[in-house]
Amino acid sequence: MEVECFVSKTLELLQEEREAEIEETKLWQENVSLKDLQSKGVCLLKLQIGSQSTGLYGRSLLLLEPRKHMGVSVLPSNNFGPGDIVGLYDLDGCKPSSQLCTGVVTRISQSAVTVACEDSPDGLNLDTDALYNLMKLANDVTYKRMKKALNTLNGYSSGPASDLISVLFGYSEPGSISQPNDLSFLNSGLDESQRQAVSFALSQREVAVIHGPPGTGKTTTVVEIILQVVKRGQKVLCCAGSNVAVDNLVERLAKAKAKVLRLGHPARLLESIQKHSLDAVLAHSDNTNIIADIRKDIDKAFMGMKKMNDKRDRIHLKREVGELRKELRTREATAIAEVLKRADVVLATNTGANDGGPLKNLPVDHFDWVVIDECAQALESSCWIALLRGRKCILAGDYKQLPPTIKSHTAASKGLSVSLMERLILKYGDSVVRMLTVQYRMNSNIMTWASEQMYQGQLVAHSSVEKHLLKDLPGVASVEETSTPLLLIDTAGCGLSEMEVTDDQSKGNQGEVDIVELHIKALTEAGVKPKDIAVIAPYNLQVDLLRQRLSARHPDLEIKSVDGFQGREKEAVVLTLVRSNRKGEIGFLAEDRRINVAVTRARRHLALVCDTQTVQTHGFLKTLIDHMTQHGDVRTAFEYLQAGEEEEQQAQEPEESVTGPPVGQPAADLKTLHLERMRREQKKREQKIEQEKHLDTIRTAGQTQTAKKTKTKKTKAGACEIAAAATADADFDTLIDAVVKAERVCSFVKCKTLVIHLGQLCLFCNRQYCLGHHIPEVHGCGDQARANARMRISKEGVLYAGSGHKDKSVDPNKKAYLHRKLDSKLKDMEKQRKTKPKESDNN
Numbered sequence: 001m002e003v004e005c006f007v008s009k010t011l012e013l014l015q016e017e018r019e020a021e022i023e024e025t026k027l028w029q030e031n032v033s034l035k036d037l038q039s040k041g042v043c044l045l046k047l048q049i050g051s052q053s054t055g056l057y058g059r060s061l062l063l064l065e066p067r068k069h070m071g072v073s074v075l076p077s078n079n080f081g082p083g084d085i086v087g088l089y090d091l092d093g094c095k096p097s098s099q100l101c102t103g104v105v106t107r108i109s110q111s112a113v114t115v116a117c118e119d120s121p122d123g124l125n126l127d128t129d130a131l132y133n134l135m136k137l138a139n140d141v142t143y144k145r146m147k148k149a150l151n152t153l154n155g156y157s158s159g160p161a162s163d164l165i166s167v168l169f170g171y172s173e174p175g176s177i178s179q180p181n182d183l184s185f186l187n188s189g190l191d192e193s194q195r196q197a198v199s200f201a202l203s204q205r206e207v208a209v210i211h212g213p214p215g216t217g218k219t220t221t222v223v224e225i226i227l228q229v230v231k232r233g234q235k236v237l238c239c240a241g242s243n244v245a246v247d248n249l250v251e252r253l254a255k256a257k258a259k260v261l262r263l264g265h266p267a268r269l270l271e272s273i274q275k276h277s278l279d280a281v282l283a284h285s286d287n288t289n290i291i292a293d294i295r296k297d298i299d300k301a302f303m304g305m306k307k308m309n310d311k312r313d314r315i316h317l318k319r320e321v322g323e324l325r326k327e328l329r330t331r332e333a334t335a336i337a338e339v340l341k342r343a344d345v346v347l348a349t350n351t352g353a354n355d356g357g358p359l360k361n362l363p364v365d366h367f368d369w370v371v372i373d374e375c376a377q378a379l380e381s382s383c384w385i386a387l388l389r390g391r392k393c394i395l396a397g398d399y400k401q402l403p404p405t406i407k408s409h410t411a412a413s414k415g416l417s418v419s420l421m422e423r424l425i426l427k428y429g430d431s432v433v434r435m436l437t438v439q440y441r442m443n444s445n446i447m448t449w450a451s452e453q454m455y456q457g458q459l460v461a462h463s464s465v466e467k468h469l470l471k472d473l474p475g476v477a478s479v480e481e482t483s484t485p486l487l488l489i490d491t492a493g494c495g496l497s498e499m500e501v502t503d504d505q506s507k508g509n510q511g512e513v514d515i516v517e518l519h520i521k522a523l524t525e526a527g528v529k530p531k532d533i534a535v536i537a538p539y540n541l542q543v544d545l546l547r548q549r550l551s552a553r554h555p556d557l558e559i560k561s562v563d564g565f566q567g568r569e570k571e572a573v574v575l576t577l578v579r580s581n582r583k584g585e586i587g588f589l590a591e592d593r594r595i596n597v598a599v600t601r602a603r604r605h606l607a608l609v610c611d612t613q614t615v616q617t618h619g620f621l622k623t624l625i626d627h628m629t630q631h632g633d634v635r636t637a638f639e640y641l642q643a644g645e646e647e648e649q650q651a652q653e654p655e656e657s658v659t660g661p662p663v664g665q666p667a668a669d670l671k672t673l674h675l676e677r678m679r680r681e682q683k684k685r686e687q688k689i690e691q692e693k694h695l696d697t698i699r700t701a702g703q704t705q706t707a708k709k710t711k712t713k714k715t716k717a718g719a720c721e722i723a724a725a726a727t728a729d730a731d732f733d734t735l736i737d738a739v740v741k742a743e744r745v746c747s748f749v750k751c752k753t754l755v756i757h758l759g760q761l762c763l764f765c766n767r768q769y770c771l772g773h774h775i776p777e778v779h780g781c782g783d784q785a786r787a788n789a790r791m792r793i794s795k796e797g798v799l800y801a802g803s804g805h806k807d808k809s810v811d812p813n814k815k816a817y818l819h820r821k822l823d824s825k826l827k828d829m830e831k832q833r834k835t836k837p838k839e840s841d842n843n
């Protein structure tokens with residue numbers, strides 16, 4: 001009953017999803033001009049037929065190129081990829097009526113696209129001089145394969161997968177088999193959680209789920225499991241949803257000397273693993289020469305047929321081609337079966353494991369294990385294509401990351417998006433799952449939030465990454481931005497509202513784009529390479545806006561939606577949440593897993609640009625804001641906008657004015673006013689603090705710990721450290737230090753401003769200051785700041801020497817000028833100070 005229910009419900013939902021997809025394509029076809037379709041990347045117009053040949057399985061391969069005589073021989077940028085289903089149309093357009101045939105893209109380069117025609121091309125009379133349009137079609141093949149698998153599942157009576165099906169649908173409980181205790185691991189570097197996952201997987205009778213949170217070495221673990229299985233002489237079918245994930249596994253398994261075979265169009269595979277592809281291996285098999293000869297004969301007959309005028313001759317040749325094709329197919333089948341049987345591990349995408357492809361040449365019970373990686377990102381139906389071939393299965397993935405993309409909202413809400421992994425965990429709980437808990441990616445400050453919110457606080461950062469920061473990377477200078485793992489740039493109250501657009505799916509925020517730009521500038525100026533930075537936005541419109549702004553200057557900077565980064569990592573992640581409105585509407589930011597994925601891509605640095613007022617209305621996002629506020633640096637976007645304006649003004653000044661006297665500038669005036677106000681306020685506070693301190697000293701007198709101990713402490717001081725510091729008397733600075741660290745107030749003498757929300761860390765003394773005191777010159781780090789500025793100037797001088805076009809904003813002269821100006825403006829302030837804070841011994 002369970003199976004029948006599942007199958008009928010899923011078939012229905014798949015149909016709904018398929019219709020949603022077709023609807024979208026139809027809308028495009030009817031309402032969007034061909035030119036627009038081409039600029040969307042889903043259409044290639046006016047192509048010529050470069051050549052026609054016979055590929056594997058006797059399919060006709062068409063090579064299509066841009067018109068040569070126009071002098072253009074490069075295809076426009078497009079979204080075509082190997083495996084895409086496409087339609088070939090005559091020049092009337094891309095309407096169903098003008099469709100000539102459908103096919104699969106097998107190869108795409110800058111200058112040509114190759115299509116393997118699905119329909120028999122014999123009847124096609126393609127003209128080598130004519131022009132054709134090519135259009136991507138909603139992928140029917142995947143649906144057909146999933147439907148077929150579901151129907152097979154429904155009618156499954158006996159076969160290798162009987163026990164597995166029974167367990168996965170709850171007819172029987174999962175079992176285990178005893179394993180020798182002396183399991184010897186092939187990879188001696190596995191951590192304890194990985195070892196446990198491996199032994200667990202080997203001892204499960206039908207099913208084991210490996211839950212691998214971000215960066216925990218899921219692939220490392222899966223590879224060890226497969227190698228152990230192979231060592232026991234068993235055969236494995238290994239699948240994943242994406243070609244990239246499959247290739248990754250092929251690479252790792254091949255490195256470990258496993259006999260692997262990769263199914264799929266070779267064009268789709270990474271260069272380095274093409275040698276493991278079925279086609280490459282076949283090319284070296286004994287049958288190759290005969291097969292090649294037959295193919296040549298077919299091509300020859302085919303060419304001849306075109307030139308022939310006599311109808312009878314044509315019919316005769318056509319029959320001959322048919323015979324040759326049949327011969328070719330049987331030869332190929334034998335060769336393929338041989339090659340497949342020799343492999344220990346056969347790898348394919350989930351849908352590539354269908355039994356219409358090469359696997360049809362194997363007996364149904366050939367495989368012992370089916371391993372599915374990235375299982376939480378796949379439709380359960382697509383998993384069943386491979387699962388029907390196994391006795392046991394291992395499912396690896398992370399169901400706390402994004403589920404499969406589904407176009408139909410109703411289908412998703414009715415359960416199509418629930419992955420097999422998730423379903424099993426709901427059914428059997430932890431008894432079928434082992435979670436990997438040591439993560440090798442994130443600085444622990446980045447990790448802790450995800451761990452607590454998504455993984456029951458079970459993640460541990462490996463010592464190799466626990467404390468790593470951007471400044472530890474070679475060539476990266478130690479500045480504020482590269483020394484903090486978490487930076488929250490809060491746009492609340494800064495008037496950076498999201499754009500008013502009617503479309504709910506696309507949201508943009510120019511203000512946040514500005515901030516991101518400034519932060520990217522700071523990071524790259526400090527030496528962080530653009531290729532090590534990810535800019536992530538949840539909305540496509542924002543992604544476009546960011547690309548327009550940043551891609552020309554930083555071609556290596558990856559700017560993508562959250563979904564585009566799943567499975568990846570970067571040293572630094574800059575995340576803009578976009579939403580900023582009075583109503584506190586956050587739309588699909590409310591998908592917790594999306595935020596989890598975005599945050600956990602970061603290795604050393606996460607910068608979050610958002611309007612905390614808007615996004616905090618969502619409980620989950622609030623936990624992130626709270627975490628970053630508590631464990632990271634917080635700035636207000638106001639600082640950036642002001643600084644940006646100033647720099648712009650500096651840049652606009654004529655070169656000569658560098659030496660001239662500073663003329664009155666609004667921004668500078670603002671700053672002076674601001675500082676003056678801070679000074680007045682400080683006076684009031686000074687009196688108040690003086691009293692409090694007096695009280696404090698009386699209260700804590702009599703304690704015995706020495707102050708020195710506290711002085712060298714790096715961690716946040718608690719109440720007793722304040723006490724300890726106080727008793728030892730004299731050391732006024734130590735006392736201030738302790739108070740400051742405990743209460744998170746500004747470190748400037750006698751300033752009591754809270755810095756939890758608007759603090760700035762001084763890089764030179766490593767203390768947190770309020771906005772009135774964060775400038776090094778104000779609180780006593782002036783000398784060091786000047787030295788650092790000189791260092792940066794000389795560095796940038798080298799960097800930009802002779803390059804022809806200087807980036808105005810980093811002009812060293814102007815930087816120096818700004819510093820000089822600050823120096824003079826702040827001289828008074830410096831005199832004001834009574835005690836100079838102790839300079840920290842670190843850094």
Ligand SMILES: Nc1ncnc2c1ncn2[C@@H]1O[C@H](COP(=O)(O)OP(=O)(O)OP(=O)(O)O)[C@@H](O)[C@H]1O
Pocket residue numbers: 189190191194212213214215216217218219220221440441
């Ligand atoms: N036991 C280990 N000791 C040291 N490093 C490890 C260990 N396991 C995994 N790693 C490292 O962690 C990183 C991620 O590992 P791996 O490639 O296996 O995971 P993945 O499956 O690709 O990623 P994820 O864990 O995010 O799913 C790699 O750099 C790998 O070298």
Ligand SMILES: [Zn+2]
Pocket residue numbers: 762763764765766767776779780781
């Ligand atoms: Zn300082």
Ligand SMILES: [Zn+2]
Pocket residue numbers: 746747748751752753769770771772773
């Ligand atoms: Zn202050």
